Amino acid sequence: MVGRRVVTLVPPLLLSLKAAAALSAPNMMSTRRRQTLGSAELRDTVQRASSKQSLNTRGIVWLEHLNLVVGDMDTARKFYIDLLGLSQDDNKKHVNLGQQQFHLDATGEFPTRVTGSVGLAVPSLSRLRERLPQAKKDLDSSLFDVISSGEDMMTISCPWGNTFHLYDLESENALLENSAGDNKMTKFHSRLGVYGDQRMAVRGQPGIRFVEISCPPDTIRCIENFYEELIGCQATRSETEETVSVLVGPGVHFVYNESSELDDESIAQMQSVHACVYIPEFETTYKRLKEKDLIWTNPRFTHLDSCDNWEEAAACRTFRFKDIIDARTGETVLELEHETRPMTHGQYMKVPRYRPN
Numbered sequence: 001m002v003g004r005r006v007v008t009l010v011p012p013l014l015l016s017l018k019a020a021a022a023l024s025a026p027n028m029m030s031t032r033r034r035q036t037l038g039s040a041e042l043r044d045t046v047q048r049a050s051s052k053q054s055l056n057t058r059g060i061v062w063l064e065h066l067n068l069v070v071g072d073m074d075t076a077r078k079f080y081i082d083l084l085g086l087s088q089d090d091n092k093k094h095v096n097l098g099q100q101q102f103h104l105d106a107t108g109e110f111p112t113r114v115t116g117s118v119g120l121a122v123p124s125l126s127r128l129r130e131r132l133p134q135a136k137k138d139l140d141s142s143l144f145d146v147i148s149s150g151e152d153m154m155t156i157s158c159p160w161g162n163t164f165h166l167y168d169l170e171s172e173n174a175l176l177e178n179s180a181g182d183n184k185m186t187k188f189h190s191r192l193g194v195y196g197d198q199r200m201a202v203r204g205q206p207g208i209r210f211v212e213i214s215c216p217p218d219t220i221r222c223i224e225n226f227y228e229e230l231i232g233c234q235a236t237r238s239e240t241e242e243t244v245s246v247l248v249g250p251g252v253h254f255v256y257n258e259s260s261e262l263d264d265e266s267i268a269q270m271q272s273v274h275a276c277v278y279i280p281e282f283e284t285t286y287k288r289l290k291e292k293d294l295i296w297t298n299p300r301f302t303h304l305d306s307c308d309n310w311e312e313a314a315a316c317r318t319f320r321f322k323d324i325i326d327a328r329t330g331e332t333v334l335e336l337e338h339e340t341r342p343m344t345h346g347q348y349m350k351v352p353r354y355r356p357n
Helices: 013-021 039-052 073-083 125-138 169-173 183-189 220-231 264-270 282-291 310-318
Strands: 064-071 094-097 100-103 119-124 145-148 154-155 163-169 207-215 235-237 243-249 252-258 274-279 319-325 332-342
Touching: 013 064, 013 183, 039 094, 039 119, 039 125, 039 163, 039 207, 039 235, 039 243, 039 252, 064 119, 073 094, 073 100, 073 154, 100 332, 125 154, 125 163, 207 332, 220 235, 220 252, 220 282, 220 332, 243 332, 252 319, 282 310, 282 319, 282 332
Parallel strands: 064 100, 119 163, 207 252, 274 332
Antiparallel strands: 064 243, 064 274, 094 100, 119 207, 145 154, 154 163, 235 243, 243 252, 319 332
């Protein structure tokens, strides 16, 4: 690992100072956009990774939700519900897309921002475009923006600067094809069938198709090894070896993308983001991570769960880890909190309230 660059994560106090300097009053937002591969390249990347995935699955089997800190809930609802068309959950802080969710919280902390982007499969871009004029009025004083718009995809910025790539299922559904096979399941799983690996749909539905995360140069192999060796995930590296796609559900990926522009501001704004995932080998993975001193109880969520020892994790059916390390040296490469649950958790594959819009 000679010459490998490793991120120095920002300590909490320094994080607050850096974030305060970076975020502008009164809305506490930086106007600088994050780096992203772009909607078309990311689509090609995750479709390529999907075509290579094995039918023998370990590691992460389902990405249930992303948790983001927002500036205020009223603005968040205008963006996620009124514009994007997500459905309000029974829990007023949760919004639903297919079988997945965003958990949003206005904690008074600085709004979080994913360093790369989030890719969503939405029911209809044409209907979403009809809602744009009102959204531009409602979100006028924020960082909301339409960055690019094509026939079957669109890239927008949320009110706090997160980049969202939107993929149109209406046009994708019009291209559904069936294989020449005689049985229904063969047709469903053909290349562009209902559950085909070349679709942007999530299990045939709208959903969170990918989360793109920027990482420092020369760290892709470390990230790939971490997920493969410690979590048991399938990972597909790009031909340029600057991107790795980690399978986190049926056709769902974390896409790690090397960026030379990743800085302290970006790291600070990403550190409160967390992803809730499910794994089949819960106890084995817990003990493997515990040996590396990676298990972490988030003080923000002690009313929900704790995992300082195996008995706590087993009782809560949850453990958390946030440091992604070089498995060989133990050095931290970057941070992303994983709220990790077993497939025997009572909320595994729950069906949230969702009405396509």
